[in-house]
Amino acid sequence: MVKITFVDAAGQSRTVDAEEGSTVMEAAIRNDVPGIEAECGGACACATCHVYVDDAFMEKLPKAEPMEEDMLDFAYDVRPTSRLSCQIRVSAAIDGLVVHTPEQQG
């Protein structure tokens, strides 16, 4: 199991266990983490699973695919650290990942 921490817009943090091979979005939904809606269920088709990746982890994540970049156009307040959490695969390499959920999704 890999630990992932979600920090909401008000600063409250929640740490959950995520299975390797699943996605960061799935970890949030399975653990009822607020601030992630994931309307399309992870098909990279809704941009309601938007997160800001903590600076310390930006380097460790593979870069967003063009499809994810395109979908990020529909998210609100997109920043250089913005990602769609359904497109981030959970692996041992990102154990301890910290992501911030935005004030508003879609």
Add this chain to the structure above:
Amino acid sequence: MTDIIKTDAVIVGAGPVGLFAVFELGLLDIKAHLIDILPKPGGQCAELYPEKPIYDIPAFPMVTGQGLVDNLMKQIEPFNPQFHYNEMVDSLEVLGTPQAPLFRLKTAGGDVFECKVVLIAAGGGSFQPKKPPVAGIEEFESKSVFYAVRKMETFRGKRVLIVGGGDSALDWTLNLAPIAERVTLMHRRDDFRAAPHSVNAMRELVAAGKMDLVIGQMTGLKGADGELSAVSVKGSDGAAFDIACDRMMPFFGLTMKLGPIADWGLNLHENLVPVDTEKFETNVPGVFAVGDINTYPGKLKLILSGFHEVALAAQKANRYIYPDKKVVFQYTTSSSSLQKKLGVA
């Protein structure tokens, strides 16, 4: 415009479930008109995931969203359904009685339909433009902020800011550049989803000094009495500045909203329409709800469930429309009368 369109059934929503309803109604000789706010059939499948694979349509090991829609269109062709696109169904009025239902539907564009049964196949609701998250935008909407262009002339001589990076944003940039005093296109990154030829055309206009391209995001609106004077922007380098403009058009894609259906006198449960599981009828006799829009114990929002629902709803619709007709159960494989309707016998 004011001619009333009279038909057996009106289907609200041309998603996969609304499309298959045409088939099930058609086998029972029930003629249908479909109305959708989108410019094309297919609902979520066509709008949200046309190229993505679906694996759980029976007998299709894999089909794409658009592939499914194309096949449904082919399958319902023999029944000659009438499509009304770019139209929002605004109101539903009950004219008849529970035993002999009759309804009048009106669209936002002024079309009027009269029919004996209504199938609401509205899915997650009507597709509507997403609003940018800036405070006070409502004050400017339809005065100086527009999500669609109704008349190009209203942009003549104006300073127009278009926001977005997809085909709508690029198409309107190119269309309005010759008419407007100045067009500025703003996008969050210097990379566009839109078709490459329109991106190239846009870059040529920028190079020729005929329009402006700004990389940044909107942070606020300035103006008074609904008239915009400038849009505040955070540039890609973090710097804040204003873009002076009289008109702004944000293109941030579409989102699904229940919309006018909430006011049609139907019972609602968390924005869904409760139905029974025998006929998929709502609390208003003659009005059915099928597909993602309905709810009942055990409901699954799957295309396959929607297909089943329309088959049963059509049986009850048949009894309203042809009360005296004897109901006989038939297979398409073996019934010559069904095959005649399908144009294969």
